[in-house]
Amino acid sequence: MVLNSRAGGLWLFGLLACLSGSSALGDQPTGDNIVLFNGRDLSGWHGMESMDPRELLALSDEERAKLEQQFADDLHQHWRVEQGVIVNDGRGPYLTTNEDYDDYELWIDFQIRPKGDSGIYLRATPQVQIWDFTEAAGYWKLGADKGSGGLWNNSPDSPGRDPAQRADNPVGQWNRFRIRQVGEQTSVWLNDQLVVDRARMENYWDRDLPIARRGPIQLQTHGGETRWRNIAIRAIPPTEANTLLRAEEPDDVLVLFDGRSLESWSGAVDSYHVRDGALMCRAGTGGNLYTEDVYDDFIARLEFKLPPAGNNGLAIRYPGDGNAAYQGMCELQVLDSEHPKYASLDPRQYHGSAYGMVAAARGYLRPTGQWNYQQVTVTGSRVKVELNGFTILDADLSQVTDFMGDTPHPGKDRKQGHFGFAGHGDPVAFRGITIEPLTAP
Numbered sequence: 001m002v003l004n005s006r007a008g009g010l011w012l013f014g015l016l017a018c019l020s021g022s023s024a025l026g027d028q029p030t031g032d033n034i035v036l037f038n039g040r041d042l043s044g045w046h047g048m049e050s051m052d053p054r055e056l057l058a059l060s061d062e063e064r065a066k067l068e069q070q071f072a073d074d075l076h077q078h079w080r081v082e083q084g085v086i087v088n089d090g091r092g093p094y095l096t097t098n099e100d101y102d103d104y105e106l107w108i109d110f111q112i113r114p115k116g117d118s119g120i121y122l123r124a125t126p127q128v129q130i131w132d133f134t135e136a137a138g139y140w141k142l143g144a145d146k147g148s149g150g151l152w153n154n155s156p157d158s159p160g161r162d163p164a165q166r167a168d169n170p171v172g173q174w175n176r177f178r179i180r181q182v183g184e185q186t187s188v189w190l191n192d193q194l195v196v197d198r199a200r201m202e203n204y205w206d207r208d209l210p211i212a213r214r215g216p217i218q219l220q221t222h223g224g225e226t227r228w229r230n231i232a233i234r235a236i237p238p239t240e241a242n243t244l245l246r247a248e249e250p251d252d253v254l255v256l257f258d259g260r261s262l263e264s265w266s267g268a269v270d271s272y273h274v275r276d277g278a279l280m281c282r283a284g285t286g287g288n289l290y291t292e293d294v295y296d297d298f299i300a301r302l303e304f305k306l307p308p309a310g311n312n313g314l315a316i317r318y319p320g321d322g323n324a325a326y327q328g329m330c331e332l333q334v335l336d337s338e339h340p341k342y343a344s345l346d347p348r349q350y351h352g353s354a355y356g357m358v359a360a361a362r363g364y365l366r367p368t369g370q371w372n373y374q375q376v377t378v379t380g381s382r383v384k385v386e387l388n389g390f391t392i393l394d395a396d397l398s399q400v401t402d403f404m405g406d407t408p409h410p411g412k413d414r415k416q417g418h419f420g421f422a423g424h425g426d427p428v429a430f431r432g433i434t435i436e437p438l439t440a441p
Contacts, residue, residue, distance in 0.1 A: 036097060036217070037231040039084040047075030047093030048218065052205045053124045078221065086228040088221055094121065095219040102214045103236035103389075106179040111227040114171055118226045119152070122181055123215025126153040126204050128188055128196075130226070132171050149177070149188045149195035153204045160186065160199020167193035176230075182241045183364075183389015184211050198248070200391065209361050210390040238366055242303060242373040242432075245389050249301060250436060256291060256419070257433040264292050267320070271423055278305070278431040281312060281423040290318050290420025297438035300376045300419055305429045308368050309339040312428040313355065316378060317417030324422040327411045330354040330397060331422050332376060332385060336368055346404045352385045352392040356404035357412065360385060360393040371431075379438060381413065 036044060048071055059067065071093045078092025088095070101123070110130055112118060115137045119127035129152035131137070131144045143150070147166030154161040167190040169175050178189040181201070188196035203211045219228060236244070259277040262269050268287025272279055300314070317329035325331035335342065337350040347353070352360030352374075364387045366372050377384040381398035384391065397412045411417075419435060 033232045033234045035232045037086060037229065039081075039229075041081055042075070042079060042086070042095070044098050045095050046098055047071035047079070048096040048216075049093055050220075053212065053215065054205070084229060086219075086231075088219070088226050088228075090221055090223045090225055092221050094221060096124075097216040097218075100214040100216055101233065101235070103182045103238075103241045104180070105234045105236065106181075106217060107177065107230065107232045108179075108228060109174050109176050109230045111174050112171060113225050116171065116224040116226060117222045118224070119220040119222070120177070120179070121216075121218035121220060122179065122186065122201060123212045124218060125201060125211045125215065127151070127220065128177065128179060128186075130220075133166060133168050134171065147190070147195070148175070149190040151186060151188075151196060151199055151201050154199070154202045155207070158199075158202070160196040160201070163188070163190070163195035164197065165193060165195060167191045167195055174229075180236075180244075182236060182244050183386075184391065185245070185389045210364065210392060213364050213388075213390070238370050238372075241388065242371060245373050245375070246301065246432070249434065253301070253434040253436045255434050257431070259431065262289075265289055265420075266292050266418075267420065268423060272421070275429070278429040279421075279433065280427050280429045281421070281425070283427045284425055286423035286425045288315055288318060288324050288420055288422050290315055290320065290418035291435075292418075294416050294418050295378075295435065295437055296416040297379045298377075298419070299436040299438065300378075300434070301374070301436075302433040303371045303373050303431050304334055305371050306334070306336045306365070306368050307427055308336060309341045310334075310336045310368070310426040310428045311424040312426065313422035313424070314376060315418065315420040315422050316376070316383065317411070317414045318420055319411065319414070319417050322411075324420070325355040326407070326409050328417055329378070329411055329414045330357060330383065330409070332383070332393075333360075334421075334428060337362055337365060339368075348404050352387055354383055354393065354395060354397060354400075356407065357397060357400045357409060358393060358395040360387075361390070362392075364388055364390045364392055 074092050078089050080087050116132050118130040121127050129150050130148045131139050133144050133147050146162045147168045149163040151160040180187045184201050185198045186201045187198050203209050257279050267290045271282055271285035271287045272289050312334040313331040315324035315328050318324045319327050333351050333353045335351045347359035348356050350362055375386040382396045385393035
C-alpha cells in the first residue's frame with residue numbers, strides 16, 4: 001500500500017529484448033506475449049525510487065544520470081534471482097521495466113511471507129494491492145480482510161478500491177494475477193477470480209488528471225520479502241481496445257449511422273459522404289450535420305480517425321441553426337491537438353474540450369491515422385468525455401463564467417437539442433456512432 005509519496009517510475013528507457021521464461025505461463029492467451037523475466041537475471045529491468053514521474057522528467061541530464069546510478073547500486077543489494085524466481089528482501093528501489101506500456105494484459109505470480117505487504121504499479125501509478133489478509137497481520141483496519149487485488153490508492157468507496165471477493169491463496173503459497181488495463185479502465189483477476197471489473201484507476205499524483213497514457217510496470221518494496229515469477233505482458237492493439245471499451249454498451253442503443261447512408265441526418269448533408277463504412281466530412285467543406293431527433297440526457301459513443309491537422313467537433317444539444325459552439329450547449333473539439341499547426345491554441349480549443357469554456361486533459365489521442373474511441377455522457381449541465389478509456393473532461397457547464405475571448409456562450413444552459421458533427425473542412429472520419437438516451441427523446 002502507499003501511505004505517502006512512494007510511487008513513480010522511469011519513463012525514458014527503450015525496449016530491451018526479453019528472453020524465454022523459466023516455466024510455462026499458464027492461463028494467458030497465446031500470441032504476441034513478451035516475457036518480462038528470463039528466469040536468470042534482471043535484464044530488461046532497472047531500479048527506481050517511488051516518485052512522481054513528472055519530477056523525474058524535470059531533472060537535468062546530470063541529475064538524472066546520478067539518480068539512475070544510485071538506484072542501480074541499490075538494486076543489487078536488495079533484489080536477486082534465485083532458482084528462477086525474483087526475490088526482494090523488502091527494501092531498496094522498486095523493480096521497474098525498462099519499457100513503457102499503454103494498453104496491455106499482464107500476468108505475474110507472487111508469493112509473500114506472513115505480514116507481507118506489496119503491490120504492482122501500473123504505468124508508474126499505485127497500485128494493485130498485495131498483502132497478508134489474516135487478522136494476525138494487523139492490516140484489517142486498512143481493508144486487508146477483503147484480500148489482495150484492489151486498487152488501494154483509489155479514493156475511499158470508489159469502484160475497484162476493494163476487491164469484489166477475497167481470492168488469495170494461503171500466505172506462503174503462490175498466487176497468480178492477470179491484470180488488464182485499457183486506458184485507465186483496470187480489471188484484475190486473482191487466481192482466476194475477477195476481483196476488479198473495469199474500474200477507473202485514479203492518478204495518485206494528481207487526481208484531477210487521468211493516469212499517464214504510457215508508463216512502466218513496477219514491483220513494490222514495502223518491508224517484507226516478496227517473490228515473483230512467470231511475468232509476461234501482451235500489448236492490446238487499438239482495434240481490440242476499442243472493442244473492450246464498448247463492452248458495456250447496451251444491446252438496445254440507437255444506431256445513428258448504418259455505415260451506408262446519411263438517412264436520418266439533417267443539416268450539411270452535402271458536406272459529408274460515406275467512405276469505407278465511415279462517415280466523413282468532405283475536404284474543403286464544413287457545416288453542421290445533425291440528427292433529426294433531439295435529446296436531453298444521453299451517452300454517445302463513436303470512433304473517429306483524424307488526418308494530420310484534422311479538425312471537427314461534436315455538436316451537443318444543437319438547436320439546428322447557428323454556431324454549434326455557441327448556440328448549442330457546446331462543441332466538443334475533435335482535433336489533432338499535437339500537430340504543430342495548433343501549437344499556440346487556447347487550452348480550451350484542444351481535443352475533447354468544451355470549446356472556449358473548459359479545457360480537456362491532453363496527451364490521450366492515439367497517433368494520427370489510428371481509430372480512437374470516445375464516449376460522451378451528458379446529464380443535466382454536466383458533460384463527461386472519455387477518450388480511449390481515459391476521462392479527459394468532466395465539467396459542469398452551468399458553473400463556467402470565464403470564456404475564451406470574453407465571448408459568451410448563450411446556448412450552454414440548453415436542456416435539449418440535436419447531436420451531430422461540426423465540420424471545419426478536414427476529412428475526419430467517424431464510425432460506430434450510437435446514442436443511449438438517458439431520458440425519453
